[in-house]
Amino acid sequence: MTDQTDKKPHHHGDLRAALIQSGIDILTESGLEALTLRRCAARAGVSHAAPAHHFDGLSGLRGAIAKEGFDRFRAQMLRSRASGSQSPEGRILSLCRGYLDFAVENPALFALIFSCGPMSQFEEDMNAGTASAYGVLRETCAPFVPKGSDPRVVETQVWSLIHGFSHLFLAGTFGPDAGPPDHHRLFAPVMALLQEIGTPPAPK
């Protein structure tokens, strides 16, 4: 609708960005349920109805935050991928490490991003973010796609594996005691399977 990205608002400096950042702060500090239009407004120092103007209600705010969250998610995956070994195996393993680390470090934002509830109305923002993150995964998976086969097979395997592990880890399914310090220990089976996925195209 109205493009207010490069247009200076009248009163506040850049309220839209400030509201998104306030929302992310609230998510980080107090969890998903604490993300509220009114609290977000209070933190940004505006009236409680201001966020409903910039975004289309609460779900609009959540969509905008999710978009920003996807950007950071993607950035962290890229950073992690660039940090380790640059072999095809090393790149995909580091990417998945970044995936898990982001989920562990930003659980509420991660949950918001992949929430499948009332975000359906925001498929525009949502699909853009998903496609962005998915693109990173695709190019990292490319070396493992057998020639002539559908790349989505490998992509789906890797994507499902790392996402399922991250989600179950956050939900505490792998034990209530497992905390951020030792999540890489539990991560070992996933890494092993990822390496197994990587072997077929390079048999000898």
Next chain:
Amino acid sequence: MTDQTDKKPHHHGDLRAALIQSGIDILTESGLEALTLRRCAARAGVSHAAPAHHFDGLSGLRGAIAKEGFDRFRAQMLRSRASGSQSPEGRILSLCRGYLDFAVENPALFALIFSCGPMSQFEEDMNAGTASAYGVLRETCAPFVPKGSDPRVVETQVWSLIHGFSHLFLAGTFGPDAGPPDHHRLFAPVMALLQEIGTPPAPK
């Protein structure tokens, strides 16, 4: 605390069970956000404060519903596993089909079960349900565990894979057009990887 399973309540026949069923109905009809103490009470024909008595507030109601949901989840997996080929491979594939089918048929209940937000207070109910479902997975994975190795490796791989696929499928990550009719088509890569996991212990 108070065991009210076999004790006839005073006014209502069995309000606790009625409230849980009302909650599941609301979830099925109107989604996760629609699950409300007051709506649940109205549907069961009692005052709005009644649910807060039987359960410990909203999170208590959600915990009780999650427990019931886990039972149905487990039952569906068992039913599905029993329906197909009884080879070790067939059993694990059918189990995962049941997993995915339950998620597709009960998206809100599935999301509630694996929500990692404010359920932490209900680790008792939650861990019981998780352990119950996890047990089914364990025994189905057992034939694929190499002798002397940690069974949790295979379990984690299968669990993460099927859960991640189900969750991403519900979230629409694999395309917004993919609906219940063709979710088994998209499921193919996961099945392939599951069979791959199954091969190592039977090399010849």
Next chain:
DNA sequence: AATGTAAAGTTTACAGTGTAAAGTTGAAGG
């Protein structure tokens, strides 16, 4: 049988939430 007691629900009240409408401010353009 009368009475006490505790559980099961209801009523009342309150703080917080999203949303819609009307009102206010302030910067830009003629």
Next chain:
DNA sequence: CCTTCAACTTTACACTGTAAACTTTACATT
């Protein structure tokens, strides 16, 4: 200087969870 319009505020309302006080009912004890 005045108009205009977007940005924001104020006001109002329906709905939510929670806590407290109150009422009813079944059971147990005397």
